Amino acid sequence: MQYKLIYIFLTLASVISYGQVNLSMDADKSEYGGKDIVNLTIVLELNGSDLEQQTKFQLPDLSKFNIIGSGSFTNTFIDPATNTQIIQKISRIALEPKKKGKIKIGSVLVTVNNKIYKTEPFDVSVRDVIEKKSLAGNTSNEIYLNMEIEDKEVYQDQPTIAVLKVYSRNMDNLRKVKNIRLPQQDNINVHAINFNKSEIDPSGYGNMASQVLAMFMVFPNEAGYVEVPSVSASVSSYSNKSKIVSNKIKLNVKKLPEGAPNCFKNAVGNFKVSVYSPAKENAETQKPLNVIVKVSGEGNLPDMELPKIASSPDYEVFAPKITSRVSPGTTGMKGEILANYVVIPKKTGVISIKTEKFAFFNPEKSEYTDLGQKMLSVDALSHEDAMESRSTVEKVNEYTNNLLETVNTPVLKTTSFKVKEKSKFHWNILLINIAILLALFVAYLIFKTWQKKRTLVRETVPSKSLGSVAETEKELRKMLKTDIDDYFSYLENLKDNGEYEKFFATLEEMDQDVRNEYSQGSTTEFKAFLDRYKGSSVAEEYGTLQQKIQIEKYAPVKSSEGLDELLKAIVNLYSQISK
Incomplete structure (x- = not known):
């Protein structure tokens, strides 16, 4: 009986050791200063090939921190003593405390083979933390700038995209934000x-209207925790001009x-390098040659x-x-950059113009690419060989250009440009000139005759009576009357x-034309005019309609x-006014 109990105990021990699950979470220290980062390490160890992690790590409530970075990796190896497969899954989280004092960090949960495992909660102590708001700015103006960066973990010299938004409870304030100054560091x-x-989003953060103002790329050029400074902007109104700033964001820049x-x-990205010469003529020793990298x-x-x-x-x-360009x-930033060099060959023959070796890191593949050197072969000729290889026209052009550039040209003799007199008289030119003069004289006579007839007709038409002042005003009003139906359609x-x-x-243009028709400048004057001549009901209806127009x-x-x-109310009212 005693041997059976020992056998059962050893069997259970072997099963337990074969399928063991260890889950733990620790912080790098227990006390932190105001600018320290809380680093949490979560370790899940599965001892046994039949163990399966069914859920991801369920983190505790971390609302008292700003999560500024995270990462994870997995190790798999075989224990040689027990011949058991061991899988280690390690996750690290970097936190920025929002408040000082003792902060409790709860348990991490994970499900393995339909069983839930959790870590033990613990406390960390934080001192001297300056409280930060997610939206920074001048609260008295009720307008805020907020900088958002979704990808806060990048490689050194790898870009991340930042979005700048403005928030306000009054939509009219969004139009006043100008002069955006991007961070510099x-x-x-x-x-x-x-x-x-x-477009304005009416339901933004805290039920405030929001609008995207700008987007920009941030390239951190050093590893570690890099803080992106605030973006500033000015808020201009008729009475004053104030300045608002956004929040700051920390990036976890990987080395x-x-x-x-x-x-x-x-160089971080994906690049190509080429070298060439745009010159069409042959290279010549001791003469400059353009080479572009x-x-x-x-x-x-x-x-x-x-x-x-x-x-x-x-x-x-x-x-x-x-x-x-x-x-x-x-x-990242895409395009091309051209470096235009001036190279002077020192010897004749084939010359190899080489670039320095160039390599870049591709963050998508997480690997380095070595492009090596790029080479341009140039056959440099001596001055005599270059002249012989040119055509006759090229030689003449070369000689002429050198002469114009180096020789002072004497004053040209004007007598060489003097037109020589000819003894023969051209009768054809004389006849053509006489015909042109006759045509102009006949055209002048026709114009004078037409002008006289027009004057006689104007004198025979009886003058129209000017009429009274009231009739004149009525005629002018008909001329100025706005075609209101065209506006309606x-x-x-x-x-x-x-x-x-x-x-x-x-x-607004139709309303202005109608007011001009009655010689009324502002809406207040026009409302008083309607009250006197169209009745108080029409005037009240006009004022109510203007308010509805502004609301819509x-x-x-x-x-x-x-x-x-x-539109129905507009057609009804303005039809009554324009009667």
Whole structure:
């Protein structure tokens, strides 16, 4: 009986050791300063090939922190003592505390083989933390700037896209934000994507209206935790001008992997290098030759170090002129950069103009690519050989250009341009001139006759009576009368086509024409005029209609039913006014 119990105990022990699950979470330390980062490490160890992780790590409530970075990796190996497969899954999370004091970090949950495992909660102590708001700005103005970066974990010199938004409870404040200044700092390079304002979102953060103001790329040029500074802008109104700033964001910049080629400097992306000469004529010794090194692709193109032309005793090279043709892409700045060098060959024969070796890191493949050297072969001729290889026309052009450039040209003799007198008289020219003079004289007589007839007709027409002042005013009013029906049909077309901005602009133009018809400048004067001559009901209806127009004009979402009702009211009222 005793041997059976020992056998059962050993069997259970072997089963337990074969299918063991260990889950733990620890912080790098228990006390943190105001600027320290809380680093959490979660380790899941599965001892046994039959164990299956069914869910991801379910993190505890981390609302008292800002998550500024995370990463994970998996290790798999065989324990030689027990011949058991061991899988280790390790995740790390970098947190920024929002508040000071003792903060409790709860349990991490994970399900393995239909069983839930959890870690033990623990406390961390944080001191001297300055509270930060997710939206930074001047609260008195009720307008805020917020910078958002979705990908906060990138490689060094790899771009991440930042979006700048403005928030306000009053939509009218969104139009007052101007003069956006992107962040500038030594450890980041910033390139604008666009400053195109988006459509206004009426239901943004905290039930405030929001609008995208700008998008830009941030290229961190050093590893570690890099803080992107605030973006600033000005809020201009008729009374004053104030400045608002956005929040700051920390990036977890990963160091580039080991094993970089010796020629790698700071190029991150995907690039190509080529070298060529745009000159069509043959190269000549001791004469300048243009050689262009072109780097094209997408990445940190404007900020990377370009490959130079390597020095050689066969030629002399001078500093290049850089031409940049880049624009924002999906994974960086894309386009091409041209380095135009002046190279002077020093010997005759075939000369190899080589660039420095060039390598770049591709973050999509997480590997380095070595492009090596690029070479341009040039056959340099002596001056005599170059002259012999040219055609006769090229030699004449060369000689003429040299003469004009180097020789002072004497004053030309004007006598050589003097027209010589001819003894023969040309009767044809005389007859043509006489015919032209006769034609002009006949045209003048016809014009004078037509002018006299027109004067006689004007004198025989009886003059019309000017009439009284009231009749004259009535005639002028008929001439100035606005064709209101054309406006109605045009407004109907604009409404049906959804051209709402043009609809309200045309409506203001129609209202201005109607007021001008009655010589009334402002809406207040016109309302008083309607009260005197059309009745108080029409005047009140006019004032109410103006309020409805303003409400519909500035409504964030315009409905076709509301505009139909508004257009019916406009047609009804303005038809009564224009009677």
